[in-house]
Amino acid sequence: GKKDILIDYGSGKGRVSFFLAYQTRCQAIGVEYDRRLWAKAMANGQMAASRQRVTFVLTDAVEYEIPPQGNCFFFFNPFALHTLKRVLGKLFDAHYQAPRPMRLFFYYPYEETEAFLTHHPNLVVEDVIDCRDLFDEDDDREKILVLRLRD
Template sequence: MCEAKWDKLLKIKTSGRDNSHSDQYRFPYEPTPYRVLERLANSGLIRKGDTLLDYGTGKGRVCFYLSYQTRCKTVGIEYDERIYKAAQENQEHAVSGAKTSFTMTCAENYPVPLEATKFYFFNPFSVEILQKVLARIQESYYEKPREIELFFYYPSDEYVSYLMTQEYLMFEDEIDCRDLFEGNDGREKILIFQML
């Protein structure tokens, strides 16, 4: 199903790229393609009892789609007030709006809820901010040990280098998405890590 059809089915508006407030630390809004989200939802890794945090949620596509398809609860974290308002507007009409919530704050300041079990990143910010976010997730994990999985779609080389050297993270698997697009781009994948 094409992007516009999914947006229509979910009763949301999430298309388009927005780099009006991006800088060297916070990257432009660009929604994850629905084809990629479909593959993640079909992996069976996200279930009804999970709470998924989407960092740099933008207009909320990941939250609305995954809560619709897997029945999980989702929380979107967004720092840009204008884009955050678009996510809130989407929530008012979205099919899965009741299972979704949004918080406007910088990701590194967000206290991770103890029920959060899944974490999604589509290169929302620099490695410097990622380090602080992962420290927050770790704090939450130590406070309440549980199975935690982190998903990194289209990871940058900097992300991969950093993630692979962290002792508290174990590389679990990857979901190959190269066949969904032309050009055989090696970054078209979702890397999955487990917190130890």
């Protein structure tokens, strides 16, 4: 919603950031490591209807300092598990420094990543949204795993 701050890790060309900012009216921050993709997102922002609610940061996800208002986090086919663990450490630290409800969305997760997340002591699975009906193939990874930080 309007009061949410979405962090889109590995934002690429910015499509998810723009779409979610448009659909939900949230503020979105795209975090991208690849300069070419970041530049494309910036160019895409010139024409996006939601451009006033979206910003992009060129940095490594592990180095990104989470704003105290950040409460929603989107990961598309998340990076390697060792990197994800470091990013989660930053999320847990941010929650400790400024407690607030935090929700994490993982689209198209790897099996190893899903197992790690669903068994993590600081995370609670809220929902698994099956997205297989959107595509012709029957791919078990076509889902959005929704988690929240444990209180």
